[in-house]
Amino acid sequence: MKIAHIGMGDIAQKAYLPFTTSQADVHPIFCTRDAAILNALANKFRVSDTTTQYQAVLNFKPDAVMIHAATSVHPEIARYFLEHGVPTFVDKPLADSYEACESLYQLAERKQVPLYIGFNRRHLPLINQHSLSDTGTLQSLRWEKHRHALPGDAKTFIFDDFIHPLDSINLNGNVEFGDIHAQHQMDGAKLARLDVKWQQDGVIFEASMNRQFGITQEIISSSHDDRAYRFDSFVSGQCYRNNRVEQVQLKDWIPMLASKGFHGMFAEWKDVVSSGKMPLKLIERNLSTHRIAQKLLDFIT
Template sequence: MKIALIGLGDIAVKAHLPVITQMENVEWVFCTRNPERLQQLAKKYHVKESYTDYRDLAKAGVDAVMIHSATSSHPMIAEYFLKLGVPVFVDKPLADNYQQCEQLYDLAESHQVPLFMGFNRRYIPLYQQFLPGVTGDNQTTPPLLSLRWEKHRHDLPGEARTFIFDDFIHPLDSINVNASISPDDTFVTRQFVQRGGQTLLGRLDVQWQQGETLFHASMNRQNGATMETVSANYQNVSYRFDSFTEGSCWQGNKEERLKLADWTPMLAAKGFHAMAEHWLEVVSAGKQSQSLTQRNLHSHLLAEHLVKQMK
């Protein structure tokens, strides 16, 4: 299998390259506009074939591409390869607006080719082990009663569309386990901050209820520190995780500490290993489940709805 990686910025270097270059039976091709960075990383990871223009990959015979470039370039690059019938992986978000996302999925469907989204939090092993209904189907026993996902940053208010599509989409997608809530059934609160003559979004909270389950996503970018916490509740059982590696379970008025096995690699703990494996399975099959496509689209639909609520 031959897969091209397009865009060799921070996210690719920190989160993807250390994982994917260790996978067997894959020949990697690198592509970035920066020739010095291209040469440096190709040498480091022993990659024999590299390009500075993604359009040259069309004649390289690649079986799939992974797009890690800036959000603004995602639709153009994804469209190019979907039209060639090449499976595409895109780091979240697919685009910074829902209309382009819908158009790209329509294109993928018309060419019968998978369009995969890089939401690593769906694959966090600690949550998959202890939180039924959080990383997959919500129809579980015991039933999930509430899920609260908080992802906060320090001193980083921002323009609303960028705030929501590039960052808030993480907690938003993480609570969107059913991918079926109507945008009009969400309850939205927000805080703004004035800085440098601009009105910037400082905090955003979204809540909804489906059946007996309560969902809440929160992002405060005026927080005292950068942090991420996940809380989930079942019948008389409560969980809280302040990291991807350990947390607590309370049951019968007793606390039990939970943690991953010792020596679990950091990127495995953050879901990147399992996500990469799933991606390769999708490439091999030439298709992905309709439920996955639905969730990808629905999370972007909710993000667009939130942007409109900021006006």
């Protein structure tokens, strides 16, 4: 399977390139505008098919493309490959406006080409194995992702960062914005904190991001009919049951990228490429998360 990586920034270098280039059934293609970075990474990962122009990727006849470039150019690049019938993966967010997201999915539908969005937290093995293994008993789910001394532009805050905890609680992908309670705090012209909460089918969902927190931290907690969980990392946590605390953790030797959901996400993406279809529930959840993000931005600004 020929897969092109477009954009060689931090997330590509840390997460995607090391894993995909190690897969025996993947023939990687590298693309970035910076020739020096392109050559260095091509040498490091022993990749021969490279280009500095994303349009030239088509010359290598890719089976799929994965876009890791800046959010601002996601729509432009994704549209180009969808127009040419190439299955397209885009790191979250798909775009920093719901209008652009909807337009791209309409194009994907017309062209009958899968458009996949990379939300690695949907595939965290520890969380899925324990906290979300039985959603039938779920009473509440709270996802916190905090940063230290980093208030920011509201659009970037919401679409590039807060979208992680937001999507992670948007399990059903069909909540109406009118049913969401949102609160925020500003630091001058910058957004410092955002909290959302809703109740659906008796389950309470909460997402929180405080960019003036004392430390960069991510906490996931859930309660069920007979137990509760708390995770301060993606590799270990606690289960509270029968008035006792039990430690839960991943098995030894689980690779870091697997623990962070990248292995599971890539496996799902490969299935999408092979089948040529995106499951409807995935499309609905992708659009729902971006729609809520847009509504939150409109609400704040």
